[in-house]
Amino acid sequence: xxxxxxxxxxxxxxxxxxxxxxxxxxxxxxxxxxxxxxxxxxxxxxxxxxxxxxxxxxxxxxxxxxxxxxxxxxxxxxxxxxxxxxxxxxxxxxxxxxxxxxxxxxxxxxxxxxxxxxxxxxxxxxxxxxxxxxxxxxxxxxxxxxxxxxxxxxxxxxxxxxxxxxxxxxxxxxxxxxxxxxxxxxxxxxxxxxxxxxxxxxxxxxxxxxxxxxxxxxxxxxxxxxxxxxxxxxxxxxxxxxxxxxxxxxxxxxxxxxxxxxxxxxxxxxxxxxxxxxxxxxxxxxxxxxxxxxxxxxxxxxxxxxxxxxxxxxxxxxxxxxxxxxxxxxxxxxxxxxxxxxxxxxxxxxxxxxxxxxxxxxxxxx
Amino acid sequence: xxxxxxxxxxxxxxxxxxxxxxxxxxxxxxxxxxxxxxxxxxxxxxxxxxxxxxxxxxxxxxxxxxxxxxxxxxxxxxxxxxxxxxxxxxxxxxxxxxxxxxxxxxxxxxxxxxxxxxxxxxxxxxxxxxxxxxxxxxxxxxxxxxxxxxxxxxxxxxxxxxxxxxxxxxxxxxxxxxxxxxxxxxxxxxxxxxxxxxxxxxxxxxxxxxxxxxxxxxxxxxxxxxxxxxxxxxxxxxxxxxxxxxxxxxxxxxxxxxxxxxxxxxxxxxxxxxxxxxxxxxxxxxxxxxxxxxxxxxxxxxxxxxxxxxxxxxxxxxxxxxxxxxxxxxxxxxxxxxxxxxxxxxxxxxxxxxxxxxxxxxxxxxxxxxxxxxxxxxxxxxxxxxxxxxxxxxxxxxxxxxxxxxxxxxxxxxxxxxxxxxxxxx
Numbered sequence: 073x074x075x076x077x078x079x080x081x082x083x084x085x086x087x088x089x090x091x092x093x094x095x096x097x098x099x100x101x102x103x104x105x106x107x108x109x110x111x112x113x114x115x116x117x118x119x120x121x122x123x124x125x126x127x128x129x130x131x132x133x134x135x136x137x138x139x140x141x142x143x144x145x146x147x148x149x150x151x152x153x154x155x156x157x158x159x160x161x162x163x164x165x166x167x168x169x170x171x172x173x174x175x176x177x178x179x180x181x182x183x184x185x186x187x188x189x190x191x192x193x194x195x196x197x198x199x200x201x202x203x204x205x206x207x208x209x210x211x212x213x214x215x216x217x218x219x220x221x222x223x224x225x226x227x228x229x230x231x232x233x234x235x236x237x238x239x240x241x242x243x244x245x246x247x248x249x250x251x252x253x254x255x256x257x258x259x260x261x262x263x264x265x266x267x268x269x270x271x272x273x274x275x276x277x278x279x280x281x282x283x284x285x286x287x288x289x290x291x292x293x294x295x296x297x298x299x300x301x302x303x304x305x306x307x308x309x310x311x312x313x314x315x316x317x318x319x320x321x322x323x324x325x326x327x328x329x330x331x332x333x334x335x336x337x338x339x340x341x342x343x344x345x346x347x348x349x350x351x352x353x354x355x356x357x358x359x360x361x362x363x364x365x366x367x368x369x370x371x372x373x374x375x376x377x378x379x380x381x382x383x384x385x386x387x388x389x390x391x392x393x394x395x396x397x398x399x400x401x402x403x404x405x406x407x408x409x410x411x412x413x414x415x416x417x418x419x420x421x422x423x424x425x426x427x428x429x430x431x432x433x434x435x436x437x438x
Numbered sequence: 439x440x441x442x443x444x445x446x447x448x449x450x451x452x453x454x455x456x457x458x459x460x461x462x463x464x465x466x467x468x469x470x471x472x473x474x475x476x477x478x479x480x481x482x483x484x485x486x487x488x489x490x491x492x493x494x495x496x497x498x499x500x501x502x503x504x505x506x507x508x509x510x511x512x513x514x515x516x517x518x519x520x521x522x523x524x525x526x527x528x529x530x531x532x533x534x535x536x537x538x539x540x541x542x543x544x545x546x547x548x549x550x551x552x553x554x555x556x557x558x559x560x561x562x563x564x565x566x567x568x569x570x571x572x573x574x575x576x577x578x579x580x581x582x583x584x585x586x587x588x589x590x591x592x593x594x595x596x597x598x599x600x601x602x603x604x605x606x607x608x609x610x611x612x613x614x615x616x617x618x619x620x621x622x623x624x625x626x627x628x629x630x631x632x633x634x635x636x637x638x639x640x641x642x643x644x645x646x647x648x649x650x651x652x653x654x655x656x657x658x659x660x661x662x663x664x665x666x667x668x669x670x671x672x673x674x675x676x677x678x679x680x681x682x683x684x685x686x687x688x689x690x691x692x693x694x695x696x697x698x699x700x701x702x703x704x705x706x707x708x709x710x711x712x713x714x715x716x717x718x719x720x721x722x723x724x725x726x727x728x729x730x731x732x733x734x735x736x737x738x739x740x741x742x743x744x745x746x747x748x749x750x751x752x753x754x755x756x757x758x759x760x761x762x763x764x765x766x767x768x769x770x771x772x773x774x775x776x777x778x779x780x781x782x783x784x785x786x787x788x789x790x791x792x793x794x795x796x797x798x799x800x801x802x803x804x805x806x807x808x809x810x811x812x813x814x815x816x817x818x819x820x821x822x823x824x825x826x827x828x829x830x831x832x833x834x835x836x837x838x839x840x841x842x843x844x845x846x847x848x849x850x851x852x853x854x855x856x857x858x859x860x861x862x863x864x
Contacts (some may be wrong), residue, residue, distance in 0.1 A: 097461075097464045097467075098467075100464040100468070101464040101465075101467030101468050101471060102467075102468075102471060103468075104464065104465060104467070104468025104469075104471075104472075105467070105468040105469070105470070105471025105472040105474075105475065106471070106472075106475070107468075108468060108469065108471075108472035109472050109475045109476060112472070112476070153764070157760065170531075174530075174531070178530075178536065180536075180537055180538075181530065181534065181535070181536045181537050182530075182534070184537050198763070198768075199760075199761065199763040199768075200760070202763065203763050306813060309784050309812040309813055309815075310773065318781050319539075319781075320539075320775035320776065320779055320780070320781050321577065321579045321775075321779060321780075321782070321841075321842060321844065322528075322539045322540060322576070322577045322578070322579050322580075322779075323538055323539045323576075323577050324528075324536055324538075324539030324540065324775070324776055325539075326772075326773070326775050326776075326781045326785075327773075327781070357813055357815065358768050358772065358773070358815075359766055359767065359768050359815060359818050359819055359822075360813070360814075360815070360818055361766070
């Protein structure tokens with residue numbers, strides 16, 4: 073309205089009834105505008121706005137998928153989740169953690185001098201020692217030092233790892249002829265890895281998911297014969313019909329041998345049928361845990377553990393198998409010291425002729 | 439009404455009364471103000487984004503000339519990353535190798551004597567035969583990276599191996615790599631230590647050439663592959679002249695013979711459904727199946743696969759190397775071998791496989807349409823992966839170098855084991 077007449081302007085001093093109203097309207101309008109902006113941004117920020125408006129479909133569906141994934145396994149909901157590998161810090165401590173992880177995943181390469189077989193720690197401690205009910209290292213670390221009946225003394229974590237090298241990795245057949253000496257960087261780095269993985273767990277408490285988990289007693293006495301059939305059906309594809317594992321085109325061990333000269337020895341925990349059965353039930357075949365019945369797990373564990381394997385390294389000098397049974401194996405559920413198909417289980421592959429361990433002596437045994 | 443003198447307080451003639459009386463309601467002003475504020479915010483945001491982009495661009499432009507200037511000196515940091523992505527699954531993060539399987543690159547006599555040039559040849563062509571490194575013997579079946587890495591990338595990774603992992607002073611530039619590619623780019627993999635001896639002077643004793651015959655088998659098979667027979671069309675018409683496959687047609691070159699034979703038998707029996715392949719397989723005799731499987735198993739061909747499904751390569755690498763145990767999926771490489779080269783007879787190589795084929799098969803396992811993997815192992819894994827994961831891992835595998843071919847001698851040892859086993863399949 074360009075042609076405002078001077079008389080439109082109310083005379084000075086006179087109160088115009090509409091003036092107050094205009095101011096009120098202006099305040100309302102500005103306030104309302106600001107309120108709308110605030111409201112709008114809040115809606116968008118809290119994801120209340122419809123997705124077609126904000127274009128946030130992708131993010132949302134991903135978030136939902138993630139929520140579904142984490143919530144899918146309700147049975148394992150309370151299990152500890154170790155930190156992701158990508159969060160290992162980029163400092164000197166992190167370097168040690170990474171070295172420990174490398175040793176764990178490829179023990180024969182990264183702790184070459186102390187490994188006397190074709191196994192790696194991660195063969196039994198799946199997912200680099202992270203998988204629950206596969207003796208995860210985050211569950212082991214917080215309960216050491218502890219008293220162990222195996223050697224009747226208080227063991228530190230270093231003692232315990234030394235035991236793993238001695239028995240499960242058959243260090244007696246390694247280039248150095250034994251496990252890493254106390255104080256070795258191998259222990260330091262492995263412990264750094266375990267410690268890092270256990271962050272946030274209380275010490276002195278055994279977390280849910282520790283060890284290989286519980287397995288019920290079998291209805292029938294474990295049978296090697298039934299176990300052989302279970303093995304052929306469920307295990308041979310990966311571990312080979314002869315249980316000797318499989319290598320790739322370059323000779324790299326991809327599937328670990330389960331018995332024979334290149335597997336764990338008679339002192340390893342896995343030679344006990346109950347331990348093997350629990351591991352098998354909860355972890356094998358890979359990616360199909362609990363596929364086998366309780367009975368099948370016990371049967372196939374009996375089959376696997378009734379084959380020759382390297383000597384118990386404690387069995388040195390004049391110690392006979394019978395002595396060893398009385399001293400170390402009398403309360404084990406295993407075949408040590410027993411006869412299988414007319415052959416005594418125990419004097420398997422002594423360290424002196426480890427390298428020339430005759431394959432024909434071993435045969436399939438079943 | 440005839441008053442001529444208009445009242446000054448009256449509006450003029452163009453005045454329309456509702457303008458003055460009907461004022462615009464304040465909520466309309468509110469909306470207008472809100473829109474105005476929103477507009478200003480958007481403007482500010484966009485201009486900041488543009489500024490940031492401009493800045494990045496100018497910085498990139500600044501770096502471009504320095505990069506060009508450094509053409510002679512390849513980027514060793516990039517080489518280190520490439521090493522971690524392409525070499526570390528076999529040779530280890532620090533090039534320490536794997537005892538008895540993969541030779542060390544750190545402190546390797548071959549790298550020391552041959553320098554970046556020899557490393558370039560090995561990376562580009564791969565190795566197919568026994569060799570000695572630092573006095574230890576290795577099988578030496580290394581894939582060729584010539585089709586997977588560019589000249590610049592090969593110069594970076596070869597220079598890193600020569601100077602970063604070892605203390606050689608000489609790097610190799612991208613143009614030098616290009617020169618080597620002109621001569622050796624299409625050549626077969628180096629014939630183990632014997633092949634290396636031809637490249638590097640004064641190499642310590644190497645095993646003799648195994649003279650392993652590779653490539654086409656009997657003429658009959660070659661004809662079957664390229665021309666087909668009366669009832670069967672040529673394999674090459676779909677799978678390519680070099681068995682490299684395309685899109686949903688798989689790469690066959692380098693897959694284990696027993697695996698290929700089993701698939702053909704499964705197509706015949708209908709335990710692996712596929713109309714085209716069922717027709718083809720039914721036209722083949724058992725003998726022809728064995729010969730064809732051997733033909734492709736001993737064949738090496740460059741990778742024709744490229745990531746094409748917009749998969750998240752980082753997630754794909756995680757699934758391949760570490761797995762995702764929170765959804766019950768072990769690493770692909772746990773069974774299919776390091777870098778996905780496969781473990782004969784039952785676990786085919788998956789490196790350099792066509793991504794659309796891999797993603798499709800994973801979906802088929804998930805849905806139950808394909809169900810011929812041992813123990814049904816792949817069914818569970820296919821189901822555990824969501825669509826994005828399937829695309830991610832398929833794309834990652836397509837970025838890998840093709841698996842090395844199996845040599846004839848090894849094949850002969852395995853031939854008796856080619857499974858036509860019933861009952862194992864589920």
